[in-house]
Amino acid sequence: MVSKPTSKETARKPNMREAILAAAEELFATNGFNAVSVRDIAQAAGANPGSVTYHFKTKDGLLLEIYRRHCGPMNLRRSELLAAARRVRDLQDRLEAIVRAYVVPAFTSGSDLAGGGARFTRLRAVMSAEGNEVARKIIAQTFDDTSHAFIDSIHDSLPHIPRNEIVWRSHFLLGALYYSLVTPDRVSRLSRGEADGSDAAMAIEQLVQATVAAFQAPALDQAAPARRRPVASKT
Amino acid sequence: MVSKPTSKETARKPNMREAILAAAEELFATNGFNAVSVRDIAQAAGANPGSVTYHFKTKDGLLLEIYRRHCGPMNLRRSELLAAARRVRDLQDRLEAIVRAYVVPAFTSGSDLAGGGARFTRLRAVMSAEGNEVARKIIAQTFDDTSHAFIDSIHDSLPHIPRNEIVWRSHFLLGALYYSLVTPDRVSRLSRGEADGSDAAMAIEQLVQATVAAFQAPALDQAAPARRRPVASKT
DNA sequence: ATGTGATTTGTACTATCGTACAAAAGATCA
DNA sequence: TGATCTTTTGTACGATAGTACAAATCACAT
Numbered sequence: 001m002v003s004k005p006t007s008k009e010t011a012r013k014p015n016m017r018e019a020i021l022a023a024a025e026e027l028f029a030t031n032g033f034n035a036v037s038v039r040d041i042a043q044a045a046g047a048n049p050g051s052v053t054y055h056f057k058t059k060d061g062l063l064l065e066i067y068r069r070h071c072g073p074m075n076l077r078r079s080e081l082l083a084a085a086r087r088v089r090d091l092q093d094r095l096e097a098i099v100r101a102y103v104v105p106a107f108t109s110g111s112d113l114a115g116g117g118a119r120f121t122r123l124r125a126v127m128s129a130e131g132n133e134v135a136r137k138i139i140a141q142t143f144d145d146t147s148h149a150f151i152d153s154i155h156d157s158l159p160h161i162p163r164n165e166i167v168w169r170s171h172f173l174l175g176a177l178y179y180s181l182v183t184p185d186r187v188s189r190l191s192r193g194e195a196d197g198s199d200a201a202m203a204i205e206q207l208v209q210a211t212v213a214a215f216q217a218p219a220l221d222q223a224a225p226a227r228r229r230p231v232a233s234k235t
Numbered sequence: 236m237v238s239k240p241t242s243k244e245t246a247r248k249p250n251m252r253e254a255i256l257a258a259a260e261e262l263f264a265t266n267g268f269n270a271v272s273v274r275d276i277a278q279a280a281g282a283n284p285g286s287v288t289y290h291f292k293t294k295d296g297l298l299l300e301i302y303r304r305h306c307g308p309m310n311l312r313r314s315e316l317l318a319a320a321r322r323v324r325d326l327q328d329r330l331e332a333i334v335r336a337y338v339v340p341a342f343t344s345g346s347d348l349a350g351g352g353a354r355f356t357r358l359r360a361v362m363s364a365e366g367n368e369v370a371r372k373i374i375a376q377t378f379d380d381t382s383h384a385f386i387d388s389i390h391d392s393l394p395h396i397p398r399n400e401i402v403w404r405s406h407f408l409l410g411a412l413y414y415s416l417v418t419p420d421r422v423s424r425l426s427r428g429e430a431d432g433s434d435a436a437m438a439i440e441q442l443v444q445a446t447v448a449a450f451q452a453p454a455l456d457q458a459a460p461a462r463r464r465p466v467a468s469k470t
Numbered sequence: 471a472t473g474t475g476a477t478t479t480g481t482a483c484t485a486t487c488g489t490a491c492a493a494a495a496g497a498t499c500a
Numbered sequence: 501t502g503a504t505c506t507t508t509t510g511t512a513c514g515a516t517a518g519t520a521c522a523a524a525t526c527a528c529a530t
Contacts, residue, residue, distance in 0.1 A: 016507080032365040034269035038488060048509050053489060055507090129364035129417050130267040140424070147425055167426040168441040175414025176407035182364050189375070190382055191402040206403040210449040217448030220440055251478080272517060283479050288519060290477090 017055045019045040025066050025116070029123035032130055033063065060134050063127075067135065070120040071142045077105040078146055086153055095157045096212050099173070102150050103207055106177055107200045118181055118200060125178035154215060161219045173211045180207065252290045254280040260301050260351070264358035267365055268298065295369050298362075302370065305355040306377045312340040313381055321388055330392045331447050334408070337385050338442055341412055342435045353416055353435060360413035389450060396454050408446045415442065 023044035027036040038059055042049040056062040081101030088094035106121040127135035147170065155166050180187070180203050187197030196202065258279035262271040273294055277284045291297040316336030323329035341356040362370035386405055390398050415422070415438050422432030431437065 030366055032267055032269060034267060035365065037486075039486085050489090050491085050510075051508055053491095057489090059488065126364045128414075129361045130270065131265055144424065151425060164426045164430040165441065167422055167430060168438075169445050170425070171415065171422050171432075172407075172411035172442065172445055175411040175417075177410070178414060179363075179410025180406065187402055187406050189379065190386060190405070191399050195399040195402060197406075203403075205455055206400065207407065209452055209455055210404050210407055213452030214445040214449040217444055220444055273519085274517085285480075285519090285521085286478055288521095292519090294518065 016045070016047050016051060020047055020052055020055060020062070021066060021069065024062050025119055025123060028063065028066070029119055029126055032126055033132055034130070063132070063134050064138065066120070066123065067138045067142075070116060071138065074105050074117065074120070075142065075146050078102065079149070081105065082146075082149060082153060086156075091157055095154065095215060096208060098150065098153050098157065099208050099211050099215070100204075102173070103177060103204055103211075107181075107204055121177070122181040125182050128178070158215060161215070162221070165219050166215070169211075169214050169217075172214065173207075176207060176211070251280070251282050251286060255282055255287055255290060255297070256301060256304065259297050260354055260358055263298065263301070264354055264361055267361055268294075268367055269365070298367070298369050299373065301355070301358065302373045302377075305351060306373065309340050309352065309355070310377065310381050313337065314384070316340065317381075317384060317388060321391075326392055330389065330450060331443060333385065333388050333392065334443050334446050334450070335439075337408070338412060338439055338446075342416075342439055356412070357416040360417050363413070393450060396450070397456070400454050401450070404446075404449050404452075407449065408442075411442060411446070 020041060024036070024041045027041055027044060038052050039049050041062075042052055052059075052062060056065055078101060081104065082098065085094060085097035085101045088097045105117060108117045124135065124139065128139070151163065151166055151170055154170070155161070155163050158166065180197070184197030184203070187195055255276060259271075259276045262276055262279060273287050274284050276297075277287055287294075287297060291300055313336060316339065317333065320329060320332035320336045323332045340352060343352045359370065359374065363374070382405065386398065386401055389405070390396070390401050393401065415432070419432030419438070422430055
């Protein structure tokens with residue numbers, strides 16, 4: 001009962017549990033939850049199928065543990081970066097810093113987990129698309145607070161934009177962020193090989209630049225209504 | 236139960252084949268490909284599992300037929316709207332019209348198929364996230380031409396922006412579009428019920444407004460480099 | 471009414487799924 | 501070393517997956 005260095009320091013020895021988590025993360029993020037079997041995961045981790053059951057009880061439990069592993073550190077990092085961003089004086093700079101505080105942790109490692117940031121964000125994107133229930137629950141109760149904090153901070157920088165519209169634009173930001181991680185090859189393809197969709201640093205810069213401009217767009221109410229002219233629809 | 240007059244084609248009578256397609260579309264778009272069984276689809280369509288095999292041979296064949304059904308009409312509609320948009324004189328109006336020509340067919344019906352536009356786009360988003368091979372192939376060879384046409388048209392309206400950056404921003408647009416259809420409830424939640432994420436007309440307007448501004452943002456090269464100051468990172 | 475081709479049904483087969491569980495192997499310390 | 505946990509292995513079980521196929525049913529021209 002004693003003498004087990006309470007799982008905090010076990011990280012040094014080659015750990016089967018960690019290998020399973022990493023393999024599951026990668027496979028889920030690439031192929032979705034249902035397309036990956038417990039046996040696939042075990043094989044990728046060099047483990048026995050029964051070992052997965054032993055450590056995580058069920059497949060859902062494994063997914064849950066992946067989320068638990070990442071949510072805390074990523075949220076913490078975001079909060080720190082957001083706090084720093086809010087201290088920026090210049091309004092334009094502050095807005096950019098806030099957006100960057102939201103984007104950067106999603107692309108880079110959220111903790112000491114090697115390169116797990118982008119992979120975990122990609123996983124979240126896929127689970128979100130599949131309407132995974134386990135993920136839905138834990139995400140709503142983990143990230144909604146942070147999202148509200150970001151929205152409010154952006155609203156402080158852009159008080160003339162209604163909060164609802166900032167919500168929409170934040171939503172677009174998250175969608176763009178997700179999609180950039182899910183299908184980076186499409187960027188390479190459409191640019192005819194001239195851009196690399198897998199270049200995280202470039203993705204961040206492009207995303208921040210585009211998003212800051214999107215946030216700064218005039219609100220819908222305030223957009224000159226005379227200019228609005230819908231394109232002809234056939235039906 | 237007699238006498239549905241066989242007007243020329245099979246299109247008029249209540250068709251089991253159509254019911255299966257519609258049910259599959261909805262289920263795939265909501266839960267992903269692997270989470271939905273052929274039996275689920277048959278039950279939702281009020282059909283027999285064997286009927287699915289009869290009409291579409293395999294589950295992949297069913298998915299393929301869904302794509303075939305929608306890709307043509309949606310592409311056609313987009314081309315028409317794009318052609319009209321390109322004729323707009325005012326540059327600002329033209330850019331907005333182009334973006335609208337890209338967005339509107341994704342949200343609304345792409346043909347006579349009832350309300351299928353948004354549903355099919357949601358399906359594409361989910362298949363893209365899951366890395367579905369069948370979808371990947373047909374999408375790349377069906378939509379890439381159209382995407383290039385849009386990118387080139389936008390580039391014509393914004394010649395001072397490098398084409399690569401327009402590719403990035405178009406990519407963000409598609410990501411935002413997808414995500415709006417995949418999790419509209421998140422908009423409702425984060426706006427504390429004040430906005431309805433399922434309001435397609437509102438989503439279109441918000442998306443167009445934000446995206447036009449994003450496209451008009453200065454290029455990365457041209458963004459005043461003195462202003463760029465990364466937020467402090469801890470690691 | 472009947473024959474014919476198209477469709478629907480019912481069922482069965484094999485593969486693989488998630489999970490359970492007992493036995494083997496390692497690890498830890500008196 | 502032997503006793504006691506912890507971890508890994510091997511295997512098995514019931515459920516469900518995709519698909520095949522023969523029989524039943526339907527639509528309709530003759």
